[in-house]
Amino acid sequence: MKTIRIVLWIAVALMAGVLGWLTLEMTRSTKEIAEGPFGVPFQLVSQTGAPITEKAFQERPTALFFGFTHCPEVCPTTLFEMNGWLHQVDPDGTKLNAYFVTVDPERDAPDTLKQYITNVTDRVVGISGPVDKVGEMVKGFRVYARKVPVDEKDPNGDYTMDHTASVFLLNHGGRFAGTIAYGENPETAVKKLENLLKG
Numbered sequence: 001m002k003t004i005r006i007v008l009w010i011a012v013a014l015m016a017g018v019l020g021w022l023t024l025e026m027t028r029s030t031k032e033i034a035e036g037p038f039g040v041p042f043q044l045v046s047q048t049g050a051p052i053t054e055k056a057f058q059e060r061p062t063a064l065f066f067g068f069t070h071c072p073e074v075c076p077t078t079l080f081e082m083n084g085w086l087h088q089v090d091p092d093g094t095k096l097n098a099y100f101v102t103v104d105p106e107r108d109a110p111d112t113l114k115q116y117i118t119n120v121t122d123r124v125v126g127i128s129g130p131v132d133k134v135g136e137m138v139k140g141f142r143v144y145a146r147k148v149p150v151d152e153k154d155p156n157g158d159y160t161m162d163h164t165a166s167v168f169l170l171n172h173g174g175r176f177a178g179t180i181a182y183g184e185n186p187e188t189a190v191k192k193l194e195n196l197l198k199g
Helices: 002-035 074-089 110-118 131-140 186-198
Strands: 043-046 051-053 062-067 097-102 125-128 145-149 159-163 167-170 176-180
Touching: 043 131, 062 074, 074 097, 074 186, 097 110, 097 131, 110 125, 167 186, 176 186
Parallel strands: 062 097, 097 125
Antiparallel strands: 043 051, 043 125, 062 167, 145 159, 167 176
C-alpha cells in the first residue's frame, strides 16, 4: 500500500511539472504574440514584383488576409468587403495598409494576383513568391492552408485550397490586435478597424 501511495505521489508531482511547463509555454507564446511583431520574417514579392518583407506590416496598422485567386466565394467576398471597410475608415488611404497573401503561389504569380485584386479594389496589395517561401510565411503566421483535390480519384489534377478565412489585424509595429471573421457584421468590422487606428 505504501508503494502505491509513493507511486501516486510521484505521478502527481510529474503531472504538476508537466502542467507547469505547459502553462509557462502558453504564457510565453501569448506574451510573444502580444508584445512582438506577429508572424515570422519573410522575403517575398508584391503584386508588382517588388520585394516585400515583414517590415511592410509594421509601418502602419494593417489588415492582412490569406487567400487565393481560384477561390469561389470567400476570397472575392472578403476583398469586396475589405474595400468598403477601408474606404469608410480611411478614405484617403494614408492610415491603414491592407494585404492579400496567396496560399496558392503555384497558380498565383504576382501579375495574376494584381489583375485579380485590382478588379475589386485599389486598397489591397497582393503578396506571392516561391512556393516554399510562401509556405514558410503562411505557417509562421499560424494560418491554416491545405491543397484539396477537386476529384479524389485524381490527386494530381485540379485542386482547391482550404484556408483560414479571417482577416488578421496588426497594430503599428506589426503586433497582433485581433481578427475580423468571415461573414462578420459590417458595423463590427468597421468598428474593429477604427479601434485599430486608435491603438
